[in-house]
Amino acid sequence: MVLGAGYSGQLAANLAARQDGVSVTLVNERYRFVERVRLHQVAAGQDLRERDLGELLAGTGARLVVDRVTRIDPDAKRVELASGEPLAYDVLIYALGSRADLDSVPGAAEHAHGVASAEQAVALRERASSAGTATVVGGGLTGIEAATELAESLPSLKVRLVTGDGLGERLSERGRRHLRRVFDRLGIDVRERVLVERVRADGVVLAGGEHVPSDLVVWTTGFTVPSLATEAGLAVDARGRMLVDETLRSTSHQDVYAVGDAASVHRADGQELRMAWATGLPVAQQAVRAILARRAGRNPRPVRFRYLNQCISLGRRDALIQFVHGDDSPREAVLTGRIAALYKEMIVRTALTVQRHPAVPTSF
Template identity: 45%
Template sequence: MRPITVLVIGGGYAGVMAADRLTQHPDVAVTLINPRPDFVERIRLHQLAGGTHAARVGYREVLAERVRLVVDRVERIDAPGRSVTLSGGDTLDYDHLVYAVGSVGSVPDVPGGELVHPLAGLEEAQRLRAALDAAPATAPVTVVGAGPTGIETAAELAEAGSAVTLVCGGVLGPYLHPRGRRAVAARLGALGVTVLEEPTVTAVTPATVRLDGGRALPSAVTIWTAGFGVPDLAVRSGLHTDAAGRLLTDETLTSVDDDRIVAAGDAAAPSGLPLRMSCQAAIPLGARAADTLLSRIAGEEPAALHEVFAGQCLSLGRRAGMFQFARRDDVAVPVHLGGRPGAALKEYICRGIVSSLTAEATQAGSYRLHRVPGGPARRRALEARAAATTVAGV
């Protein structure tokens, strides 16, 4: 009997979880396609920039033995022909496909934007580390973007001795509850980080960052963490996506174009209502995508998405951290854990993520968190959309 061939595009948190979980089926042959030979811990890239962690582990630590690894990049998906074309020229056929290409850093649309250092991938973090090493120890550093990556990077570099300015372009830590935001601001202040909440960047030069209103900040190294995008593979392949380029799926994570394609992670848009781009969402989505394919292979009806959130954790240097608690529907509540306990919890979570992938690699099907019942917020959003569509007569 010919094996059932499943290709997984993308070796991040979602792709690795999906690939490992699919090995539950004895007749499924899984191939993971990824551009680099190591698993990247994206949630540690700020540590790589700061010189405190390598932010990667070998794939054999987190991939099941039965998963074949192909180090290459997918250039196009031929859905009708059930094949993918690789950058190296090879073509791989499939019976089922997992689309888990992840996300990429946004490109600043300002004069001098090519001078900034994004921090969304391994190579970007390595280039940033080299730029920081080449700059004088007292050189001013500007971090643009006050989401988790910006906050963590600013804190990491300031703790190492850099003179850091954090340009928010809005509120500091938009996800955070005001109480948590005040705690983060206090920690950044203690580290010597200058926080500018409202200004936005209008231009970048080799030595300055220009803000609206005409102010110019001295900046020897400018780091851009303001938002994420997704690779355009689905668009280039003629598949339906949302406006940002995420693959459109139903609530089982099945592509609206082809029931042999499922999506997971940052590049998935279930029902056009994507979840927050995060490792916290990616791993359960990877497990759900695998379960959908396993159900379909068995001739069973796949289960719908159940996704719950616990909050958001932040590193604030090596000696402090923050865990912002949230409702299951991902809305922050007035409770957080900070200081050294917050740092310890963040490190425990980071290590636990790799451990959960390793556990799934050694015992496929052991992961269970994607089956925890979610809150009513997503159901209400879907029902409201359906009601609006009915009223409009569409």
């Protein structure tokens, strides 16, 4: 049984279901597969094709259950659903992902818009169409993509980005220079090394008391994971992410595996892998292979993982491809401009292709 049909969960279900003698049930709240890496495009008013999970699972024999998981009982090996029907499993893959952390700052849940779910992106699109000013809080990749997409698609919208770090601080010098040029070209104001203390209906209040007026606040800083693993008594870290060993198996329950944002996965050198679809896809493949290896009486291989690049959309006509070392630290080399935008689009399309053809190797 696989819980969650994001990039990691849907891929794991699809790959496992193609194996002889394996019966797979995929549980997800929606029929639709959400291309989360495109949600900033939805927020900016672009229409994207909806992807049906049944289409992506076609021909695999996997059973799709559209329902919300309310409880996991790892001792009884059972999952309880909002509909009231419990489901039993032999092996569980926990892939419930993450969501925007709108509870970390007072007022964010009431007045800010996230961009981490399809519903949030649609709500943001409706609000942005009539707003005059927008403040994007968070200078990570999600914040950068949201700010540039909004500024390019809605030129009448004045966009500001507020970040506790420097803009593009984790990029190379060449990457930061290009990012500055794009922000200048799109007219995006940047407030660096400042913290938001409160969100109000009319903007944000910074640490120190300064009020920054805004018609719209977009919250992209911080993510949280569902509490189901914690509530089930599974071993988790301080953020509620499931602790797994070098084969993606729960450190506390041998019949449970975890992939994607809801899993705390480490490289052999101890580095924790970041929350990203670039992490989740290859890790999901390795988890299924570990399960199948144990099923066949073999010892599974430990996780092997290295990063290649970070792909950052800067609107539809520009992007930044930051090449990185295996530990995700930046190299000086970057790819920018139109060719980088085409590169990023190719990677996004590949991520969707992998959902239909899960045996395709993934390395982003």
